[in-house]
Amino acid sequence: MDAALLYSLDLIGVFVFAVTGALAASRRQLDLVGFVFLAAMTGVGGGTIRDVILGATPVFWITQPAPVVLCALTGVIVFFLAPFVEYRYRLLLWADAIGIAGYCVMGAARALNAGASPFGAVVMGVVTATFGGIIRDIVTGEPSVLLRREIYVTATVVGAALFVLASHFGLPFWPAAFLGAICAFIVRAGALIFGWTLPTYRSRAGRAFPPR
Template identity: 50%
Template structure:
């Protein structure tokens, strides 16, 4: 049940980020629906296509209803959401934490290897946001120096490790999601980064 809730949470908070982007560009309600749905289900769709399993929102249209509800909420309350501290980035952080675990868990459930499970967790957690920023023509966080993909990698990787160590899935999921959220939250609050590449010719 925790993994199911994480899946719904990931869709919902990523849909919020899509709606916020639409509100900042002062788009119409159909555009709100488009951005919320694209961002909410984009990562999970890529995951399921790569895993060769039925696409989750095709089997369960409840995920689409979540995106519609979020679109309506953001349409009416975007001005209040914007008063929160960095709402887009925090919603993105929660989505990364939830979806990095869910993506890895789904890959493991169909018998894929550890490396594939981690990759599925990372792609599930980041692809929706990449699509959102690309279509909106906004600078993507993925090309900035602050921790972003690393948080998704840490969440997916720690879940896979903890699950293989024999921890109950619910415990492994909770710990892994917390690790991902901690890393991304630190980047938002304190500008945490990892060392970047430097050419050997630079002084």
Template identity: 50%
Template sequence: MFETATATLDWLGLIVFTITGALVASRKEMDFVGFAVLGTATGIGGGTLRDLLLGAPVFWTQRPSALLACLGISCAVFFCAHIPQSRYRTLVRLDAFGLALFAVAGAEKAIQAGAGSAVAVVMGVVTATFGGVIRDLLGGDSPVILSREIYASAAGAGALTYVSLAALGAPRELALGSGFLVALLLRALSLRLGWTLPRYRPRARRPYS
């Protein structure tokens, strides 16, 4: 049951992020190969890096159905991307949802692999953001993780919430749900209210004595 629930989180995150990658391909007016590459790379990118860093078998080598799902979803988006009135708005909303899913799923996968709390939080952030980095780079955009937006920090807050509650002995469903909601709400509110992180401001150099 435990493994099944974790796999479900991974699948949901994979589906959502694959759609966001394919939507970027549609905005760039790519061909079917571009859809497949962007969709698949976005869907499996974060989980691949997570598993490599943890020294665990890369999940899609154990479950090739994940690759087939990415290709199928990318194909579907190729024919359906024109349906949403605003592909960018749809992309941003789905990305926030996938970010929150992968933040807790990545942290939980790390704990299952025997990682400590700090490493689990980092793995949650890696899982939630690396697919988006690949998507943005392949799509010719500046990675959102390098902007002032509350993105990686939202994933980190969600992962930290889950890890903290799990360490305190909270029920697994409560820990997962709380971590997911914290990441999703923080990302959604930052988009809605325009919250950003402080930016470095150049300052005059101190004169040499």
């Protein structure tokens, strides 16, 4: 696989996640630096955790200036354009859907390169795809996207697992990657449009914690 092309794919993922981070900043009415900071944390967050867990340090944005510059520009542009966007949370969710579709495959691919077992590679794909958004939600105090009813993590499991399976059965990198990413996106898009859910646990919710 072509390292330069892979890196460009990484940058697309960085960009769409940076958009979601900046949109989260707009929901909190932060200042310009807050937009850039959240864009950067969300944009490079998942990839940073991926590189750290795999031991690929210093992580990708330390020596390459492009991811950081891209996040900063994205934060600035969203700061000025977001007021013209009617449905910012909807845009955030769709950008996030593109991001997780690409990152679940990229995370699994880099894990396989680092000698991961197939199971480890799938988990790494899921972690890479979801942790940017988890960090974004935690820092801005939004309820985690993981806790919502519609399918989310499942889409990344599907994408990463299909890619790992296809690679295992000898499919070359690009077809396997497109297969995984497209299927992940379709699953998540179906969840966004049609409200697809999996059957949830059939019992009562937990009681609130007793007072301290």
